[in-house]
Amino acid sequence: METRSLIADNLASVKQRMASAARKAGRDPQDVRLVAVTKTVSVEKIAEAARVGGCVFGENKVQEASEKIEKLGTESCHWHFIGRLQRNKVKYIPGLFELIHSVDNSELAEDIHHYSLKHDRVTPVLIQVNVSGETSKSGVHPNDLEELLAMVRYLNGISVRGLMTIPPFDPDPEKSRPHFAALRKLRDRMKAVNIENIAMDELSMGMSNDFEVAIEEGATWVRVGTAIFGEREAH
Ligand SMILES: *Cc1c(COP(=O)(O)O)cnc(C)c1O
Numbered sequence: 155m156e157t158r159s160l161i162a163d164n165l166a167s168v169k170q171r172m173a174s175a176a177r178k179a180g181r182d183p184q185d186v187r188l189v190a191v192t193k194t195v196s197v198e199k200i201a202e203a204a205r206v207g208g209c210v211f212g213e214n215k216v217q218e219a220s221e222k223i224e225k226l227g228t229e230s231c232h233w234h235f236i237g238r239l240q241r242n243k244v245k246y247i248p249g250l251f252e253l254i255h256s257v258d259n260s261e262l263a264e265d266i267h268h269y270s271l272k273h274d275r276v277t278p279v280l281i282q283v284n285v286s287g288e289t290s291k292s293g294v295h296p297n298d299l300e301e302l303l304a305m306v307r308y309l310n311g312i313s314v315r316g317l318m319t320i321p322p323f324d325p326d327p328e329k330s331r332p333h334f335a336a337l338r339k340l341r342d343r344m345k346a347v348n349i350e351n352i353a354m355d356e357l358s359m360g361m362s363n364d365f366e367v368a369i370e371e372g373a374t375w376v377r378v379g380t381a382i383f384g385e386r387e388a389h
Contacts, residue, residue, distance in 0.1 A: 316341060334360070
């Protein structure tokens with residue numbers, strides 16, 4: 155008799171909660187996709203998640219990710235990069251990641267463009283925005299977003315698809331709502347400005363603690379780790 159694993163149960167429950175949050179907001183559940191965040195998670199556990207149907211994984215360190223990708227491949231597993239990207243690691247990323255969620259300056263955008271073209275690729279990216287204005291956080295300031303988009307729009311090695319944010323952690327998910335709403339409004343404003351070569355369709359926002367609120371506010375990608383794989387060990 156096969157017993158369902160904890161990861162399978164957790165994944166099923168996260169997907170169910172995602173779908174009901176979408177329906178509650180009058181959205182099509184198909185429009186909200188899951189990045190299962192696998193930083194610090196073992197290859198065995200990721201393989202289990204892939205087996206039971208969570209097939210987009212998010213990593214935040216290039217070295218750790220490339221070791222896992224080497225073992226698990228890119229055929230049945232899809233990989234996104236969600237962390238702070240050091241410029242000296244950019245040369246490794248074309249071909250590894252299908253979406254970079256965390257571009258927040260033009261130098262980084264130029265490096266990704268450069269190495270992508272070198273590998274005959276176009277790398278889809280999101281622009282990370284610091285909507286809360288916390289000084290410790292990565293992300294472009296909302297007031298500087300339009301200028302950044304105008305600077306990167308001719309980089310044909312990247313393809314800007316939308317925006318991402320990480321609000322300050324608060325145990326109360328409702329505290330994240332204004333930040334998510336702010337990112338959606340910013341996305342709508344940039345869409346209206348209609349910058350050439352820039353798509354503004356994706357909103358990457360919401361983590362284990364607040365993904366339902368993020369979906370109500372328009373998330374198209376949620377990034378969920380702990381609720382699927384359990385608490386991470388310090389790393
Ligand atoms: C770790 C991480 C997540 C997932 O966080 P959980 O609270 O474990 O769901 C999401 N996004 C980013 C950028 C992360 O670094």
